[in-house]
Amino acid sequence: GDQVEQSPSALSLHEGTDSALRCNFTTTMRSVQWFRQNSRGSLISLFYLASGTKENGRLKSAFDSKERRYSTLHIRDAQLEDSGTYFCAAELPNSGTYQRFGTGTKLQVVP
Amino acid sequence: GALVYQYPRRTICKSGTSMRMECQAVGFQATSVAWYRQSPQKTFELIALSTVNSAIKYEQNFTQEKFPISHPNLSFSSMTVLNAYLEDRGLYLCGARNENTEVFFGKGTRLTVV
Numbered sequence: 001g002d003q004v005e006q007s008p009s010a011l012s013l014h015e016g017t018d019s020a021l022r023c024n025f026t027t028t029m030r031s032v033q034w035f036r037q038n039s040r041g042s043l044i045s046l047f048y049l050a051s052g053t054k055e056n057g058r059l060k061s062a063f064d065s066k067e068r069r070y071s072t073l074h075i076r077d078a079q080l081e082d083s084g085t086y087f088c089a090a091e092l093p094n095s096g097t098y099q100r101f102g103t104g105t106k107l108q109v110v111p
Numbered sequence: 112g113a114l115v116y117q118y119p120r121r122t123i124c125k126s127g128t129s130m131r132m133e134c135q136a137v138g139f140q141a142t143s144v145a146w147y148r149q150s151p152q153k154t155f156e157l158i159a160l161s162t163v164n165s166a167i168k169y170e171q172n173f174t175q176e177k178f179p180i181s182h183p184n185l186s187f188s189s190m191t192v193l194n195a196y197l198e199d200r201g202l203y204l205c206g207a208r209n210e211n212t213e214v215f216f217g218k219g220t221r222l223t224v225v
Contacts, residue, residue, distance in 0.1 A: 087155070098157055
């Protein structure tokens with residue numbers, strides 16, 4: 001069954017506001033990676049986490065280190081250029097496995 | 112830095128014909144390469160995972176007969192879509208990594224079937 005549940009599926013934010021995206025995993029994952037897909041389809045890697053948190057500018061991501069069953073992506077002070085579709089991808093804790101993608105969050109930032 | 116070049120970026124093929132796409136890893140050794148397809152308005156489905164010195168593992172609904180993959184060395188992989196039909200259209204992505212590290216993705220090959 002589906003192992004990566006991403007929410008919300010769509011989100012509209014006013015410029016300057018904050019929000020969070022979330023991925024829940026039906027089983028323990030080894031790592032998680034967050035991406036933004038731009039209008040041309042390219043995936044831009046935002047964060048790769050094996051545990052803990054990472055921050056880059058207005059973006060911050062966390063991966064639950066204890067049970068390893070969810071991850072969040074926080075967007076602070078949203079800007080128009082943050083618009084796009086965000087995906088999380090998680091990897092099972094077995095060697096040689098691949099990443100399973102969430103269903104994506106379509107984010108629109110409006111003035 | 113680590114990069115993955117994927118080409119062609121876009122391709123159009125006639126129904127029933129085949130097309131090949133390629134990925135080149137630069138700046139790291141691609142010990143494993145995963146090929147994904149994103150159909151219109153959907154998420155990324157894994158087609159197959161190729162690990163050097165191991166057999167290529169195909170996901171359910173995808174076969175070697177339809178999507179043959181080559182991964183001859185630590186910097187290159189290719190995949191062919193054989194006998195393409197309308198349902199094969201979408202964005203194809205390769206993701207490469209060295210052991211248990213971050214996955215680096217190419218920019219994708221957008222396939223249109225006419």
